[in-house]
Amino acid sequence: MTSPSELDPFETHTGRPRSMPAPPPPSPPPAFDNTEAAPVYARFTDTDTMTLPPDPFIARPASRSAGITAQNVSAWFGDHKVLERVSLDMAPNRVTALIGPSGCGKSTFLRILNRMHELVHGAALAGVVELGGTDIYRGNLPVTETRRRIGMVFQKPNPFPTMTIAENVVSGLKLSGMKSTRSYAEIVEDCLVQAGLWNEVRNRLAAPGGSLSGGQQQRLCIARALAVEPHVLLMDEPCSALDPTSTRRIEETIAEICERITVVIVTHNMQQAQRVSQSCAFFLAGENEPGRIVESGPTERLFSEPEDTRTLDYVRGRFG
Numbered sequence: 001m002t003s004p005s006e007l008d009p010f011e012t013h014t015g016r017p018r019s020m021p022a023p024p025p026p027s028p029p030p031a032f033d034n035t036e037a038a039p040v041y042a043r044f045t046d047t048d049t050m051t052l053p054p055d056p057f058i059a060r061p062a063s064r065s066a067g068i069t070a071q072n073v074s075a076w077f078g079d080h081k082v083l084e085r086v087s088l089d090m091a092p093n094r095v096t097a098l099i100g101p102s103g104c105g106k107s108t109f110l111r112i113l114n115r116m117h118e119l120v121h122g123a124a125l126a127g128v129v130e131l132g133g134t135d136i137y138r139g140n141l142p143v144t145e146t147r148r149r150i151g152m153v154f155q156k157p158n159p160f161p162t163m164t165i166a167e168n169v170v171s172g173l174k175l176s177g178m179k180s181t182r183s184y185a186e187i188v189e190d191c192l193v194q195a196g197l198w199n200e201v202r203n204r205l206a207a208p209g210g211s212l213s214g215g216q217q218q219r220l221c222i223a224r225a226l227a228v229e230p231h232v233l234l235m236d237e238p239c240s241a242l243d244p245t246s247t248r249r250i251e252e253t254i255a256e257i258c259e260r261i262t263v264v265i266v267t268h269n270m271q272q273a274q275r276v277s278q279s280c281a282f283f284l285a286g287e288n289e290p291g292r293i294v295e296s297g298p299t300e301r302l303f304s305e306p307e308d309t310r311t312l313d314y315v316r317g318r319f320g
Contacts, residue, residue, distance in 0.1 A: 067253025105291030
């Protein structure tokens with residue numbers, strides 16, 4: 001079974017395996033300038049600009065944020081049922097934390113939200129997932145556009161190691177053929193600033209992405225996700241392998257970007273869930289049973305006065 005960290009970023013952005021020939025793009029994006037350039041924006045030129053066509057589906061709000069709703073979602077891997085009728089409203093411009101013991105379906109639920117669950121052989125699901133009121137499975141939204149609007153940051157940082165830092169940031173734009181009115185240099189700076197990485201890498205954007213530390217690589221992946229202007233950003237334990245300083249910077253980034261986009265984060269760190277989220281959902285799976293939501297609501301209430309004793313036991317560390 002493919003884990004989220006092992007998924008090929010190419011497949012995530014394009015919705016097709018590497019072996020499948022690419023369809024011809026409507027208009028080829030400009031190629032990287034491989035000539036020698038200034039150190040800050042190596043391989044980029046100020047003329048690398050593109051025109052943004054009208055969105056054929058829904059107009060993007062200024063904040064780009066949209067709520068995402070799951071209704072009675074169930075999931076299987078082959079004959080094994082892993083989620084049972086999960087319903088959850090994730091409000092726009094807010095951070096929703098998914099908490100619960102390992103193996104209760106939190107990461108599977110996250111992958112369902114941007115149609116990555118279907119990339120796993122033998123996977124199946126039932127129920128409805130809506131982005132801004134549009135059914136992402138039964139509506140007219142192409143899967144590649146769905147994954148652009150609902151971005152993903154995985155537990156293990158997965159930058160393209162041989163691409164430069166700058167090339168990593170705009171790689172999603174090039175792979176998807178997405179167009180922008182801004183220059184690549186402007187996009188690189190803006191996204192790195194949002195991800196809290198700009199001041200650390202501004203003078204070495206031509207360095208390989210793989211040369212960064214683990215925490216910096218994770219923020220680079222956040223910047224890459226932001227470059228394609230998502231409405232929602234899903235984060236699957238983004239700080240699990242990071243030191244406290246890197247974790248703090250990621251949390252500061254989450255607080256910054258949730259003013260413009262919706263964030264859904266899976267975490268096993270109860271203190272982190274309290275710090276970064278406004279809403280929370282507690283997942284639990286019994287022995288040989290699928291995962292389900294025991295309780296959801298405002299984070300403060302869930303941690304102080306939950307309605308279910310199992311929630312109280314979990315957030316206070318009595319199990320899990």
